Amino acid sequence: MVTIPLSRIRQIEARRDELQGEMSRGDLPADRFVALSKEYAELEPVAQAAGEVRRLRQEGESLRHMTGDGDDELRQMAAEELHANDAALALAERALALSLLPRDAADARPAMLEIRAGTGGDEAALFAGDLFRMYQRYAEDRGWKVELISASAADLGGYKEVVASVTGAGVFARLKFESGVHRVQRVPATESGGRIHTSAATVAVLPEAEEVDIQIDEARDLRIDVYRSSGPGGQSVNTTDSAVRITHLPSGLVVIQQDEKSQHKNKAKALKVLRTRLYEQEREKLASARAGARKSMVGSGDRSERIRTYNFPQGRVTDHRINLTLHRLPEILEGPGLDEVVVALIAEDEASRLANLDG
Numbered sequence: 001m002v003t004i005p006l007s008r009i010r011q012i013e014a015r016r017d018e019l020q021g022e023m024s025r026g027d028l029p030a031d032r033f034v035a036l037s038k039e040y041a042e043l044e045p046v047a048q049a050a051g052e053v054r055r056l057r058q059e060g061e062s063l064r065h066m067t068g069d070g071d072d073e074l075r076q077m078a079a080e081e082l083h084a085n086d087a088a089l090a091l092a093e094r095a096l097a098l099s100l101l102p103r104d105a106a107d108a109r110p111a112m113l114e115i116r117a118g119t120g121g122d123e124a125a126l127f128a129g130d131l132f133r134m135y136q137r138y139a140e141d142r143g144w145k146v147e148l149i150s151a152s153a154a155d156l157g158g159y160k161e162v163v164a165s166v167t168g169a170g171v172f173a174r175l176k177f178e179s180g181v182h183r184v185q186r187v188p189a190t191e192s193g194g195r196i197h198t199s200a201a202t203v204a205v206l207p208e209a210e211e212v213d214i215q216i217d218e219a220r221d222l223r224i225d226v227y228r229s230s231g232p233g234g235q236s237v238n239t240t241d242s243a244v245r246i247t248h249l250p251s252g253l254v255v256i257q258q259d260e261k262s263q264h265k266n267k268a269k270a271l272k273v274l275r276t277r278l279y280e281q282e283r284e285k286l287a288s289a290r291a292g293a294r295k296s297m298v299g300s301g302d303r304s305e306r307i308r309t310y311n312f313p314q315g316r317v318t319d320h321r322i323n324l325t326l327h328r329l330p331e332i333l334e335g336p337g338l339d340e341v342v343v344a345l346i347a348e349d350e351a352s353r354l355a356n357l358d359g
Contacts, residue, residue, distance in 0.1 A: 004096050006057075009050040016040070016047040049096040056089040094354070101353050106207035106283065107173035112149070112276045113164045113205055118181065120199025122156045127184045127310075128201040129158030130333060135166070135175075137335025144168030149269050150259045163273065165208065172207045177321075177345040179205050180305045186312035196313060200306075208272070209279030216248070216275070223247040224267070229258035246270045253277055308341075317341065322348045 019040045023033060063085055066078035115132050117124040139146050149163040166175065183200045191197065216222065229243035243258035244266040255277070257270035309318045310329060317332050318325045324344050331337030 003093060004050070004053065004100065006054075008100075009054055009096075012043070012047050012050045013054075016043050019043065046096070046099045049092065049099050052092045053089070053096050056085055056092055060085045060089060097354055098350055101350070104173070104176075106176075108170060109172045109207040110165060110167040111172045111175050111205050112208055112273065113146075113166050113175070114161070114203070115159065115163075116161045116202045117154065117159065118200035118202055120184075120197065122154060122158075123184075123188045123197055124199040124201055125154030125158035125160055126156065126188075127158065127182075127199050128160070128162065129154075130184075131182060131201055131203065132159060132162050132164070134333050134335050134338060135164075135178075138338045139166055139168070139171075139335075141336045141339075142168060142174075144171055148259070149273060150257055165272070172205065174342050174346070175205045176207075177342070177349070178203050178307075180307035183306060183309045184312070185309065206276050206280045207283070209275040214275045214278045214282075216271075216278075221249055223249060226263055242266055244270050246274055248274055248278065251278065251281065319345065321345070 019036055022028070023036050023040065028036075060082060063078050063082040067075050067082060069075070070078075113132075113135060115128045115135075117128040120127070136146050145167045147165045147167070149165055151162045152160040154160050181200050181202055183198060185196055185198050187194055188197050218224075223246070225245045225247075226241045227243050227245070228241050242261055242263040243256070244263060245254065245256045246267070247254050253274060255270045255274045257266040257273070260266045260269065307319065307321055309320070310333070311318070312329065314327070315329045316325055316327045317329050319341055322344060324341065326332065326337075326340060328337050328340070332341065
């Protein structure tokens with residue numbers, strides 16, 4: 001159990017009281033009040049958690065004294081109350097430690113979800129479609145919004161590649177551990193011999209960037225080419241030059257967008273994708289530059305890392321990073337059942353970081 005020093009608790013409560021005092025001043029400029037209010041809103045839950053730890057520690061000390069004084073009945077009552085208090089204190093200490101862990105600045109952001117069919121041909125594309133529907137339903141269940149950015153449909157269904165923007169409360173915090181290789185084991189509909197095939201799709205979840213995060217000088221940093229987009233089988237072919245290809249010259253990143261009939265909309269979507277990928281590059285540089293950074297127990301989130309297997313014959317889903325197996329494959333692919341996996345991954349990450357804090 002991580003134990004937060006009393007000096008740290010006093011420091012948290014003192015800062016909360018200091019903020020309250022300054023915010024109550026009548027001559028405070030508006031921008032200063034907004035900044036203080038934001039800090040207070042972030043600190044108040046931590047201060048409440050600290051206050052609860054302080055209260056339970058004090059109560060525990062009183063009960064310990066009582067277990068050594070008085071008659072047998074009083075000592076027995078005090079011992080029972082102390083046992084309950086110690087259990088509550090352990091939970092409160094953990095909650096306080098979690099609130100003090102460094103936050104991923106991207107947790108509250110919307111996310112760019114990218115799914116690409118991997119090994120397995122048509123079956124991999126069908127599986128990519130299954131995964132996209134799973135995330136769509138999961139998002140719907142949580143009240144999030146999914147906006148399709150681009151999609152390349154496969155001949156027999158599913159997607160060769162699909163990119164979408166997911167917006168809502170805490171999107172990246174809940175989806176960030178989905179990045180990696182997802183593997184499926186099942187008998188394809190086209191398989192006459194009943195043999196089980198193994199296919200894969202890669203998932204990437206990137207925090208969306210805002211314009212203030214990534215500054216792009218369009219005149220100097222970008223080459224923008226427009227051309228006539230092509231549709232499948234000669235259908236839905238635009239007769240205007242609406243497709244957009246943006247090349248970010250400093251990094252060499254290329255983004256192509258042709259799903260919209262408007263060149264302006266295609267350019268806006270392409271820039272959104274470009275900013276997100278540049279922002280992710282910066283995050284990766286920062287993470288690798290941190291000396292002695294401890295790798296999370298739930299994995300690096302690298303797209304080349306196999307993270308999960310969906311086994312249809314056995315009706316099970318296994319997340320290999322935390323050795324979690326659930327025999328609830330249909331419910332998970334339906335969307336809402338995915339939350340049990342997500343919650344387990346978040347809990348493992350928190351436990352890992354708490355152990356690191358303790359060490």
